[in-house]
Amino acid sequence: xxxxxxxxxxxxxxxxxxxxxxxxxxxxxxxxxxxxxxxxxxxxxxxxxxxxxxxxxxxxxxxxxxxxxxxxxxxxxxxxxxxxxxxxxxxxxxxxxxxxxxxxxxxxxxxxxxxxxxxxxxxxxxx
Amino acid sequence: xxxxxxxxxxxxxxxxxxxxxxxxxxxxxxxxxxxxxxxxxxxxxxxxxxxxxxxxxxxxxxxxxxxxxxxxxxxxxxxxxxxxxxxxxxxxxxxxxxxxxxxxxxxxxxxxxxxxxxxxxxxxxxx
Numbered sequence: 001x002x003x004x005x006x007x008x009x010x011x012x013x014x015x016x017x018x019x020x021x022x023x024x025x026x027x028x029x030x031x032x033x034x035x036x037x038x039x040x041x042x043x044x045x046x047x048x049x050x051x052x053x054x055x056x057x058x059x060x061x062x063x064x065x066x067x068x069x070x071x072x073x074x075x076x077x078x079x080x081x082x083x084x085x086x087x088x089x090x091x092x093x094x095x096x097x098x099x100x101x102x103x104x105x106x107x108x109x110x111x112x113x114x115x116x117x118x119x120x121x122x123x124x125x126x127x
Numbered sequence: 128x129x130x131x132x133x134x135x136x137x138x139x140x141x142x143x144x145x146x147x148x149x150x151x152x153x154x155x156x157x158x159x160x161x162x163x164x165x166x167x168x169x170x171x172x173x174x175x176x177x178x179x180x181x182x183x184x185x186x187x188x189x190x191x192x193x194x195x196x197x198x199x200x201x202x203x204x205x206x207x208x209x210x211x212x213x214x215x216x217x218x219x220x221x222x223x224x225x226x227x228x229x230x231x232x233x234x235x236x237x238x239x240x241x242x243x244x245x246x247x248x249x250x251x252x253x254x
Contacts, residue, residue: 012139012146012221019139019193022164037149066146066221093220093249094139094193122220122249 002104002111003055006032006092007048007076008066020097027101029056035072048075052083060085060108062100064092068124080127087112088126096122129231129238130182133159133219134175134203135193147224154228156183162199175202179210187212187235189227191219195251207254214239215253223249 004027006013013032021027033051035044055061063080065073068090080088087108092100096119103111116123131154133140140159148154160178162171182188190207192200195217207215214235219227223246230238243250 008221009146009149011142015138015142019136022136022162023194023197035149067150067225068222070150091220091222093218093223094135095195095218096220098194119248121247 001029002059002106002108003057003061004030004064004100004104005048005052005055005061005076005079006030006064006097007035007072008032009035009070009072012066013064013072016092016094016097019094020101023098024101030101031055033072035075041071041075044071044075045078048079052079057083057085060087062086062108062111063088064097064100065090067091068126073126077126086127089115090124090126091122093122095119128156129186129233129235130184130188131157131191131227131231132175132179132182132188132203132206133157133191133224134162134199135159136162136197136199139193140191140199143219143221143224146221147228150225151228157228158182160199162202168198168202171198171202172205175206179206184210184212187214189213189235189238190215191224191227192217194218195253200253204253213254216242217251217253218249220249222246
């Protein structure tokens with residue numbers, strides 16, 4: 001099952017995951033990182049990498065971030081480039097997150113294509 | 128300036144607003160409501176109405192919710208129908224929220240049209 005790492009300014013990503021779980025039930029192999037006001041770039045990269053390290057990456061990792069051009073997306077680009085079998089999409093909303101969670105048995109590239117098809121124009125594919 | 132009321136399962140909406148403020152700065156005349164696990168429909172409607180009542184509605188209110196078909200969207204439909212000069216869009220993400228916050232000096236219908244044009248296929252217009 002594909003792992004999911006969400007990243008955002010503040011706790012948007014963390015709470016998006018909590019909200020999605022209210023809809024689709026408890027989810028394993030998902031986590032998030034937050035860019036807080038007091039964090040510099042190095043701290044944010046470390047935080048994202050620490051979150052990444054908790055995941056079972058054997059089936060690949062989908063990175064979902066809040067907004068194109070923002071620091072959480074840029075930091076996720078670093079994680080993506082360092083780790084094969086990861087994909088990065090920026091600009092998720094709750095329908096996309098729910099759909100991603102429900103289709104984690106797909107191949108990673110298949111899931112990315114599926115999300116881009118189901119939600120045309122919403123996601124920026126950074127990978 | 129158009130008021131903004133966000134609603135979601137859990138604290139997704141609240142934290143989305145906090146995240147957006149990290150990008151565009153502090154924002155007046157914005158608030159949110161949360162559907163928590165222990166809340167029934169009546170409590171959720173009351174919570175949404177209480178949040179609505181804190182807003183200056185003179186220039187209209189844009190209601191943004193997490194996901195079409197969910198209780199927060201259904202509750203916002205009740206608020207929308209009771210209150211003229213409101214519009215309701217479901218399925219926001221952070222880029223949409225930022226764009227909405229930056230363009231609150233538009234007329235309400237103009238802002239809704241603008242968001243639907245800028246983010247085609249992302250939002251469900253419930254109003």
